Amino acid sequence: MNLEKLMRIDRRLIFLLIALAVIFPLLFPIGLPTHLSKPVQDTFNAVDSIPPDGPPLMLSIDYDPAAMPELYPMTLAILRHCFSRNIRVLVLSLHRAGPGIGEMATTRIAKEYGKKEGEDYVYLGFKPGFGAVILRMGEDIHGAFLTDYYNRPIGEIPMMREIHNYDDIPLVICLSAAAIPELWMMYAGSRYHQTIAAGVTAVSAADYYPFLQTDQLVGLIGGLKGASEYEKLVNELEERLGVDKKRKESLSKEEYEKLQVSHSKASAGMDSQSIAHLVIIAFIVIGNVAYFAQRRRKR
Amino acid sequence: MGQEWFSLDRLNVLIGVVVYTALLLYFIYQAKKGKELFVRKIAGLEAVDEAIGRATEMGKPILYIPGLSTISDVATLASLNILSKVAKKAAQYETRLIVPCTDPIVMPVCQEVVKAACLDGGRPDVYREEDIYYITYSQFGYVAAVDGIMVREKPATNFFLGMFWAESLILAETGASTGAIQIAGTDAISQLPFFITACDYTLIGEELYAASAYLSREPLSLGSLKGQDWTKLIIGGLVLTGVILSTFGLRFFANYFTTG
Amino acid sequence: MRRQLPLAICFVMGVSMVVQFFIPHRVSQEFYRTILDWYRIVFAFSLVLGTGTLIKVHWAKISKKSKGWQYSIITIGGLVFMLAVGFITGIQEGTLFMKIFEYVEVPLEATMFSLLAFYIASAAYRAFRARTVEATLLLIAAVVLMLGRIPFGYYLWHKIPGIAEWILTNPNMAAKRGIVIGVGLGMISTALKIILGIERSYIGGGK
């Protein structure tokens, strides 16, 4: 009788335990360490090899707010990486709900690093059509985007003068919760031989392994864990470059600490992650014990 | 761009397309001549009749989600072909069919498909255009609304066929909690595990594309299925050759498959 | 006009898009570009059509006072309000339009999405029972991957993350590749049948 009950637990009990498993570690952090994975390191290296003040990295914000918990920390970490190394960035969005996020991220990080819009980075904004836009840019970026996000004609933007198509872009990073990296590979990669890396949600990361092996992708950042790894790499880089030290000197203690918290937000969530996983595994075990015990009794 | 009239680095793609098309057309032609063609059992599709019948018995509607992608996504087109068969059965049984859409172009196409199916099933009178409507282009706005439909209308049967993203499990779990029979099918690899765990039947990848041939048993569609299988054999042979040559350090063969 | 012309349009457009792919000549590229620009514009119009049916459905609910009609007022009100705000203030950062996006749409999207955390747990509980060999393999692979992705798995047995990675890059990739190739064949054959007019349910019935 009890086993029967266990087999058909009210789903809401599971819901409650999951909620608690996430809330408690956020209130009382444990501080478990993370390990670095190769595809993240590869992405980091690909960005790192772009020469400063030269041709820009193209960052495509192809996700919507729903994917922000995983992809937004990645976006910030990549932008920080570029700006601390003085790599220029060309930001755009192919997702209908992406432009607001792109604007939020670029202005915030640019301000933090004192970068100038139009010279150190350009924000092209959103253009509907996915694959169509990617192809169009292979011909001519100035034709695909007549103006930037702020309605300034592309021709008038200083940084855009030397940038015409993928020949002038050393690396594209597509951040997406859907299949948009596939479109980048299919159109920009196969057709124009563009080097591409992707940042994706943990769910789709497994789908992109075949493309890493065939070199259609040079790197891959997967989920919150990937973001926390990239975050860690950037934090270490900033320490090496002395960016961190400079920041500590120029900011008040409170401001500096606040920035530090925001610079390791992805890592903070990893504790809740672990506990929630264990709760789910515990449920699977309970479910199976009940199942086998019941089956035995029936015999 | 260039002045040339053919891009040579795409020759292999052209050959692939031509060979495949030729095979398909050959088998379609064979089928047209009346050759008997066999199709193996596809569990999810065996259940379609039962699922529609159940909804009829219970006097509850059927919910059909044609995926969340655009009309230019081939998965959506495949789903519409299945919708046509489901709608025909539903019309014959006089069972209400609800088709909420998230893509504004898919919506009018769904209307056309269902209308034609009702006509085809001899029941143009049961077509209800107001049950096939656009909700919002927002992914989760759409999901919120469909969840609402599931718990309020309590459909007896849910179909999730086409392209899906993360919302797959929200839809499937909510549907499971209302006790509906659920038949899913998608070519979205990342969503298959969730449909498999939360739905009663799941069409895996290519099965979605085979479904319309299976349901309609139209010789033309069955012929193309046969062509697909022959191509698989050819692919298997080519891959095996490539593997053997690569094992002996000869990569030239594999390199023929590099596309430009 | 009603059936033959759409089939012809579909055929012509389909074939020219395929042919175009293989021709790098300027004329072909120009044609391609134009089509792509059109494609986008047509979509925007359909959005208006869709929104029209949304209004129709909810308006019918309100006028018939059918169950829950009060909520339909919220939908239509929200729609009209958003349109008005968008066209009056524009869509730049800091406008009311973007504020609503940021504080209403974003949290709603994100919360709806996060329901998955709960549902994935309940789905795992219900479905992961070692009933058959296949189900057992599914279960084991899932548990190993779950452990392999968190630091705890490493402490349990330091080889777990490696095993998880191995499953992901070998058997998992094999399965995915098999599906990808199969799907590819299915896609092409469906697209071909559409272009050739063998599958034509999309243009509906009638003369």
Add this chain to the structure above:
Amino acid sequence: MNLSPDPWVWLAALLTLCIYSFLYKDNPFYKAAEHLFVGLSAGYFLVIYWYNAVYPDMVVPLFKQGKLLCIIPGLLGLFFFFRFIPKVGWVSRWSIAFYIGVGAGMSIPATMQMRILEQMKGTMQPFFSLETWHVFVENPSLASFGALIGIPLMIVGVMCTLSYFFFSREHKGVLGGMSRIGIIFLMIGFGASFGYTVMARISLLIGRVQFLMSDWLGVID
């Protein structure tokens, strides 16, 4: 505790709780949030598409630069509205056919390239490699064994999975055996993806809980 003074944050937090209330059961709060969500987002996309597609790509070229060709997509778009008039509703099929034809045509060569040829090439790996064999013999461990059998296993897996998708023949004999192995690969793959995904899903909840606890209630940093 450090409650947010920002009314926008309060609004966002309350809407968040309205949606979560659905986990308990359907209720008026969820219904209200759901309907608001649908209305606002439908409006949002109309506005976004006007400013990002119709205006810059059609209105400007057509009316300000006199590019008459832009009339065609405009007409194709307008045909959709014929649906509101039952008698001539079929005109919209022209636009639909245009859209479907372009999509289907575009996908054929691209699919052949991405999903078939490239994946075939990726599978054409050496079945046996002396290098990994040496590594394994010199240092037999779980990792080196995994590396040794990884590629052959992958190749067998691809073949068997593909044979599961054979439709025109009964799954008996060799084909039956292969497809059964294929199912095993599929199940391991699905299990792996499921397990891998759990993490992503939990992080979404973490994101929301962080918002509620830090931005709204201010109980954590």
